Amino acid sequence: MGNRAALLLLVLLLCYGVTTAIGFVKEETEEKGTEREERREGEDRFLLHDTKHVVKTDAGDMRVVRSFGWRMIERPMHIGFITMEPKTLFIPHYLDSSLIIFIRRGEAKIGLIYKDELGERRLKSGDIYHIPAGSAFYLVNTGEGQRLHIICSIDQSESLRLGAFQSFFIGGGTYPTSVLSGFEPETLSTAFNVTIDEFKEIMTRQKDGPIVYLDDSRAPRSSIWTNFLQMKEQDRLQRLKRLIEFQQEPMEEEEETTWSWRKLLNSVFKTGKSPDSYNIYKKSPDFRNYYGSSIALDDSDYDPLKHAGLGVYLVNLTAGSMMAPHVNPTATEYGVVLRGTGTIQIVYPNGTQAMKVKVAEGDVFWVPRYFPFCQIASRTGPFEFFGFTTSARKNRPQFLAGASSVLRTLKGPELAAAYGMSNESLNHLLEAQRESVILPSASAAPPDMAKKKVDRVQKAMRSYDSDMIID
Numbered sequence: 001m002g003n004r005a006a007l008l009l010l011v012l013l014l015c016y017g018v019t020t021a022i023g024f025v026k027e028e029t030e031e032k033g034t035e036r037e038e039r040r041e042g043e044d045r046f047l048l049h050d051t052k053h054v055v056k057t058d059a060g061d062m063r064v065v066r067s068f069g070w071r072m073i074e075r076p077m078h079i080g081f082i083t084m085e086p087k088t089l090f091i092p093h094y095l096d097s098s099l100i101i102f103i104r105r106g107e108a109k110i111g112l113i114y115k116d117e118l119g120e121r122r123l124k125s126g127d128i129y130h131i132p133a134g135s136a137f138y139l140v141n142t143g144e145g146q147r148l149h150i151i152c153s154i155d156q157s158e159s160l161r162l163g164a165f166q167s168f169f170i171g172g173g174t175y176p177t178s179v180l181s182g183f184e185p186e187t188l189s190t191a192f193n194v195t196i197d198e199f200k201e202i203m204t205r206q207k208d209g210p211i212v213y214l215d216d217s218r219a220p221r222s223s224i225w226t227n228f229l230q231m232k233e234q235d236r237l238q239r240l241k242r243l244i245e246f247q248q249e250p251m252e253e254e255e256e257t258t259w260s261w262r263k264l265l266n267s268v269f270k271t272g273k274s275p276d277s278y279n280i281y282k283k284s285p286d287f288r289n290y291y292g293s294s295i296a297l298d299d300s301d302y303d304p305l306k307h308a309g310l311g312v313y314l315v316n317l318t319a320g321s322m323m324a325p326h327v328n329p330t331a332t333e334y335g336v337v338l339r340g341t342g343t344i345q346i347v348y349p350n351g352t353q354a355m356k357v358k359v360a361e362g363d364v365f366w367v368p369r370y371f372p373f374c375q376i377a378s379r380t381g382p383f384e385f386f387g388f389t390t391s392a393r394k395n396r397p398q399f400l401a402g403a404s405s406v407l408r409t410l411k412g413p414e415l416a417a418a419y420g421m422s423n424e425s426l427n428h429l430l431e432a433q434r435e436s437v438i439l440p441s442a443s444a445a446p447p448d449m450a451k452k453k454v455d456r457v458q459k460a461m462r463s464y465d466s467d468m469i470i471d
């Protein structure tokens, strides 16, 4: 039985039947509605709190922070956190959403099917990797005695819109439920040319969940996965290919749903291009000064971002520093705090404060396109955050303060008139800050320095008053 069952289960792995596709994350939209409404009035409306465990097993978990129901989001995206214990496997499945994964800590091997081929890549801390919607993949924690931490964007542009996102487990039994469970046993028995009993046995074997130990002693049932991973790459590819062919045979009963999935799958295969990873830590910062650094990846750095339509960034502020107030004119931004604590301030286009909130490691925030905002590191240590922007093109933030600000660029009699200031007062105000992009913040400066600055601004504002009187 051993070998044959293993093979069969592998076949099941990728076989498709959408009827019982696992609806990971649908539900709750209604009940949570009122709560969300309240939160919208609150102070932290641009923090994403709506967290849900979509996978939780002894071997690991996946948590999704959702950005549902916000009318202002032009392109809703969720942020996922995957944690895997050493020697574990996230079993093969595919999603109706595309992912960009970031290896936060640890090492991984990812197997991904693209263009009829199984590509396996080793990934390490800092690596960015794109998983297109509909591409079956698996993940293995290859770190020696090391937990694997992954942060990913979950982009729903191609999704079936059945919920936050939809996961299709190819293998499975009672947990996760295989997508095959929805077929008549007779249908499967015929399709696979095995007896109904054989099939039933297989469909109830897997109980360990989507993330399993590869180590036999800990979880005997997952030995099947160990076998799978011990096969030669070529054999694994053959298996997976056969499965894909099976999936593409018409299945009348599920015509409508399979259609959309197949279409999705085909589109992925057509555009498939040998994927590679990109290590964000290897890129030299786009901006760096004494107060911090920032790195942005766009499609010119990493081609798969073009297909994903997303950008990736990483910012590191030293204690007490501030990312100058700025606006993203072309993208909504999602951020995850990686280290330290800080404050995020966001302003409505009409000039009223939208949010000012303290954030700490693991918090997820988002900033709508066009909204001015800034991030300030607390004085206790560096503040690191990482995230995604909804544009793969170069995102050119427009700074509202600092030496490279648009105000500095606009400096002149017109701007002076717009503020009702004299040329001189305006110059005084705009030239005072010598740093750009990342600034030392007032809260970090010694109290007397901070006071001097306040005095200077007040003086500028007073001269603005007297100008008005003269006029």
Ligand SMILES: *[C@@H]1O[C@H](CO)[C@@H](O)[C@H](O)[C@H]1NC(C)=O
Residues within 6 Å of the ligand: 193
């Ligand atoms: C089904 O399996 C039997 C042996 O178990 C084999 O003789 C037969 O050819 C198979 N049929 C198909 C269609 O593969």
Ligand SMILES: *[C@@H]1O[C@H](CO)[C@@H](O)[C@H](O)[C@H]1NC(C)=O
Residues within 6 Å of the ligand: 316, 317, 318, 319, 382, 384
């Ligand atoms: C961020 O900056 C701190 C020092 O301020 C440094 O220790 C840390 O390694 C930096 N992190 C990254 C990811 O560059």
Ligand SMILES: *[C@@H]1O[C@H](CO)[C@@H](O)[C@H](O)[C@H]1NC(C)=O
Residues within 6 Å of the ligand: 348, 350, 351, 352
């Ligand atoms: C500014 O816009 C926000 C969001 O649209 C609104 O809640 C707030 O009342 C507005 N403030 C003023 C002063 O118009």
Ligand SMILES: *[C@@H]1O[C@H](CO)[C@@H](O)[C@H](O)[C@H]1NC(C)=O
Residues within 6 Å of the ligand: 413, 421, 422, 423, 424
């Ligand atoms: C500001 O400078 C412009 C020329 O640069 C000049 O024409 C204008 O009179 C000045 N305005 C004031 C209030 O000094």
